[in-house]
Amino acid sequence: MSEEQNSRLYNENNDYGERDYAPRKPGKKKKRKESGGHVGRRILQVLGTLLLVGLCTGAILCCFAAVYIKTVIIPEAGAVDLSQFAVGENSVMYYMDQDTGNYRELVTLAAEENAEWVNYEDIPEDLINATVAIEDRRFWEHNGVDWKRTAAAILYMFTGQDIQGGSTITQQLIKNLTQYDDVTVKRKVIEIFRALQFDKDYTKETTLEWYLNFIWLGDRCRGVGAAAMNYFGKPVQELTLAECASLISITNNPTIYGPYSDAVFTNSETGEQKTARDKNKERQELVLWSMLDQGYITQEEYDEAVAQELVFDRAAGESTPSTIYSWYEEQVISDVKDDLKAQYGYSDEAVSLLLTRGGLSIYTCVDPDVQAQVEQIYSDRTNLDYTSSSGQQLQSAITVIDNETGNLVGIAGRVGEKTGNLWMNFATDSKRQPGSSIKPLSVYAPAFEMGLISPISVLDDYPHEVMGGRPWPVNVDGRYRGLVTVRQALSNSYNTVSVRVLADLVTPENSFNFVEEHFHLDLEDGVEIGGQMKSDIGVAPLSMGGLTYGVNTRDMAEAFAVFPNGGLYQKSRTYTKVTREVDGVETVLLENQPESEAVLKSETAYYVNSILREVVTRVNTSGNFDSGMAIAGKTGTTDDKYDRWFVGYTPYYTAAVWVGFEQNERVPASGNPALKMWTLVMSGVHEGLEDRKFSEPAGLTTVTYCLDSGLLATDYCRMDPRGDRTARGTVFQGDAPTEFCTSHTAETTVTVCLDCPILDGNGEETGLYHLAGEFCPEESRQEVSLLGYQREDVGGASAEDAKYFLGVTQEAGPCTVHTTAQPDPDLPFDPNQPWDPSDPWNPNTNPLDPTGQGGGGAADPGQEDPDAPQGGETEDPSGTDPIINPETGRPYGY
Structure with a gap:
């Protein structure tokens, strides 16, 4: 065979195209090839080994999978019970009439979504077919799981794509009913097991009924019943084929396909723009084509539906009026939602429908009188009419708690008339820096509780350390007063003492744990923000309120209510229970029992109450409501003046108020606007209530x-x-102290001269005096007890009491006014003038002639000199020279 023939033969039997073929060159003799049977046996051995390894590996993996499914998947994949989601009647909130103790209707819920339940037999066949055609074409055939689509989803996963697709209508319904919607393999497996069980428990018709009543169709519509009225202005039973296809198109993405969406989409290549209605029309035609392709409609029906003009009930972007809930009602809805999800694992969608159409009875804790007072003050913008330099309006929030029950009885999330739902609620949804209002919680309460201080303990109002080259901390007024009592420090909010108590006595770690465990504030123990680690376990955050995230008014009201309650913490409630009537029997879905815990000694609560009452007296909160009502509270201001607080309480109620801007800016108001809002609300709330005092423990x-x-x-x-x-x-x-004062003692007591004040550098009197000297008259002398205190200098800072230290007077030295003996006004001569015997007739120098008449002798010749030496003569024989007293240098008797 020629080389050309060999090459041609090779190409005819080779799928890979032409290539050069070279005949074998002569050379060494090749080894004899093994027989075909021997090679086959080797291949079989290899394949057998691989098969055995594969079977063993598969068996092991199956065992692991079986164990995992049994211990993890199945327990979490419990059957979905539709009876828990029974819908039909409106839900109603109730409040208790304080006069009668009976519950009265507060509001009927429409929630934030419109929903109208439609039974399966009332759903148009075209809508059912359209749903199946576009969402799950094998719905009527599979057992809850479409294994072909599931296999495709697994392929996506193994090729590095998103774990998506494969969900049947059954699986989508389960995901909507529950809150288990993580995009993970575990979620998919659990979803599959649930779908298989669900398909056994319920008919296909039931599945479709629930699916079409649960799907989100945008513009506040939950389910096809509400959506049909919203978009086409007619009951779902009256929708045409074209309208059914349009309606089911929305659920894919309401923002893109919703007829009322104002979204605009631009083609990056052509620049062509399309509205959401254009996109809805495109998808509607896709749905109709799918129905045609799967035999649900004829070509004629398809053509007619495509040609039909879609007429919607409103213009794009036009909103519809809705029920506006009060701040309290919205908070109840939020709390009930959270608790239903937590207790039953419901999804947001399921809870929303349950609240709207679940026939729930919600028994709230609102006090209508308190809430009315809150709304009266907070709806009036003139009560806080400030605008920032950027045009923001000053905002505020308040939470009011009944001390006796722990119930949240009044709340407002913003200032101004509430004209919408789901606004940012600054009372509960926003956390702000508390400033000094945290000091009673994080500094003084733990210090009292641990027995480290009492209200009469004395600490130094003086910087604690040097930070950034400057003494730290500083007080709001920039002054350091020196030694002060704890009562003075807390009532006047001295930052220095707060830092000293926390840093030197309580410690940041103990304070952090105390606040979380006793007052249930959620602090941050460590998080990375902007590349830096942040933590609330520190002196500055806990002593002055610069927290990582902050607190809200509900948190602070709950915490401060511990003090008027004698140390008892109560978690606030907005509702007591949620029930639903099933088969004529009222079933309790949620029982919101009071949660209380003794977290402080009554002694600690008493100390805080007594000191914080002085705060209120100092700021004159409307003259304590112009009555004898006991009021206590604490102000709070951040260093940058972004946040202002007042958290105050009476024996009846505790209220926390925050004031600031939504986007941080300096609050321009004079005084403390949070205190103003607190007073406006609470003075009205307490009108007509009997004056009460805080309780006093024994001892x-x-x-x-x-x-x-x-x-x-x-x-x-x-x-x-x-x-x-x-x-x-x-x-x-x-x-009670058992030792006597060590600041004022005999060793620190000195005699000063009141005629010689100590002057400062400006020549002004300091209020202190030089030490008295030997020549200072008795009437100018005064004993004073100075401070025997040694203060370690911190950054050169000076305290106002430093001038009263013993060392200051000692350094000033003795009196500089009285440096010589002073004349005695009762003496007839000047004691500072020397006696001159040569001038006996001068009364200033001759004490024996005080009359100036000349001659010697005593002033009263008939009286003996009592100071004359006994048994001796008082004058010389000549009768002219007096006898001199060697101690005074004067004649005896003078």
Whole structure:
């Protein structure tokens, strides 16, 4: 055979095209080829081995899969019980009439979605066929799972594409009913098991009925019943084939295909623009083609439906009026939704429909009088009429809690008339920095609880450390007062003392745990933000309220209500229970039992109440409502003035108020606008209520203590240059001091001259005096007890009490006014003038002649000199020279 023939033969039997063929060249003799049978046996051995390995591996994997399915998938893939989602009647909220104790209707819910249940027999056949044709063409044949589509979805996964597709109408319904919709393999497997069971439990007709009543069709429409009225202005039973295809097209993506969507789509290549109605028409024709292709309609029906003009009930983008819920009603809806999802695993869609058409009875905790007062103040924009430089209007939120029950009885999420639903609710949806309002919770309550301080304890209002090259922290007014009591520090919100208590006594770790466990505020223990780690476990966040995320008014009201409740924490409620009538029997779906916990000693609560009452007295909250009502509270302001707070309470109610802008800007209002809003609401809420006081636990005692040491006062404490430094304080017996003051003692007591004040650098009197000297007259002398306190310098900062330290007066030295002996007005001569014996007739130099008449002798010749030496003569024999007293340098008697 020639080389050309060999090459041709090769190409005729080769699928891969032409290639050069070269005949074997002569060379070494090749080994004899193995027989075909031997090669076959080797191949079979290899294949057998591979098959055995595969079978073993598959068996192992199957075992693992079986165990996983049994222990993980099946327990989570429990059957879906449609009876839990029974729909039909409207849901109603009720409130308790405080006068009668009976429940009255508050509002009938339409929720944020429109829904109208349509039974299967009332759904047009064209709509059912359109749904099956475009969503699940083998719906009537499969057992809840379309294995062909599922296999395709698995292929997508193994080729690196998204895990998508493959879901049947049954699976989509289950996903809508439950909240288990993670895009994971586990979710798909659970969904498959649930769908298989669901298809066994329910008919195909039931599945379609529920699916078409549950699908989201945009523009606040849940289900085809509401959507038909919304888009075409007619019951779903009256829809034409064209309208059925248009309606079911929306569910793919209401933003793209919704007739009322104002979205516009531009072709990047041609620049052509299409509206959502254009896109709806395109998809409608796809649905109609699918129906034609699958034999649901004829060509004539298809052509007629495509040609029909779609007439919608409203213009694109036009909104419809809806029920406007109060802030309280919206909060109830939100709380019930969360609890239904948590307890039953319902999806948002299922809960929304249940609230709308589930026939629920929701028993709320609202106090209509309180809520009416809240709405009256918060709907009036003139009560907080401030606008920022960028044009934002100042906002505020309030939460009011009944101390006795722990119920949330009033709430407002914004200022101004509420004209819509689902607005940003600053009372519960937004977290803001609390500033100093957190101090009672994070600093003083734990310190009191741990027995580290009492209200009469004394700490230094002075910087704690140098930070950024400057003394830190600073107080709002930029002053440092020095030694102050805890009562003064908290009531005046001194940052310095707050930092000292937390950093040196409580510790940040203990404070963080205390706030979370006792007051149930959700703090952050560590998170990365912008490449930096942030945490609330720190001195600055906990002592001055600069938290990672912040708090809301509901959190703060719940926390502060612990104090008037004597240390009892109660989780606030907006409803007590949710029921539904099933077969004539009222069934309880949610039982919202009160949750309470003793988190503070009553002694701690008493201390905080007594101090925070002084805050209110200082800021004069409407003269304590012009009555004897006990009121306590704490203000809060952030360093940047973005957030203003007042959280206050009476024996009846606790209310937390926040004021600020939606986008952070400096609050321009003078004073504290949060306090103003609090007073406007609470003064009305308490109108007509009997005056009450906070409770006092047993074991209180009153002591007289020193304001500069916190210890038992002594007489030295009353000798302070500033005046009497003693005070009467009420503490519990275990906190009463047992030692005497160490700031004012005999060692710190000195005599000063009141005629010689100590001057400052400007020549102004400081209120202190130089030490008295030997020549200072008695009437100018005064004993004072100075402060024996050693303060370590921090960044060169000065405190106002530093000038009263003992060392300051000692350094100033003795009196500079009285440097020589002063004349005695009762003496007839100047004691500073030396006696001149040579001039006996001068009364200034001759004390024996005070009359100036000349001669010697005593002033009263008939009286003996009592100071003359006994048994000796008082003058020399000549009778002219007096005898001199060697101690005074003067004649005896003078």
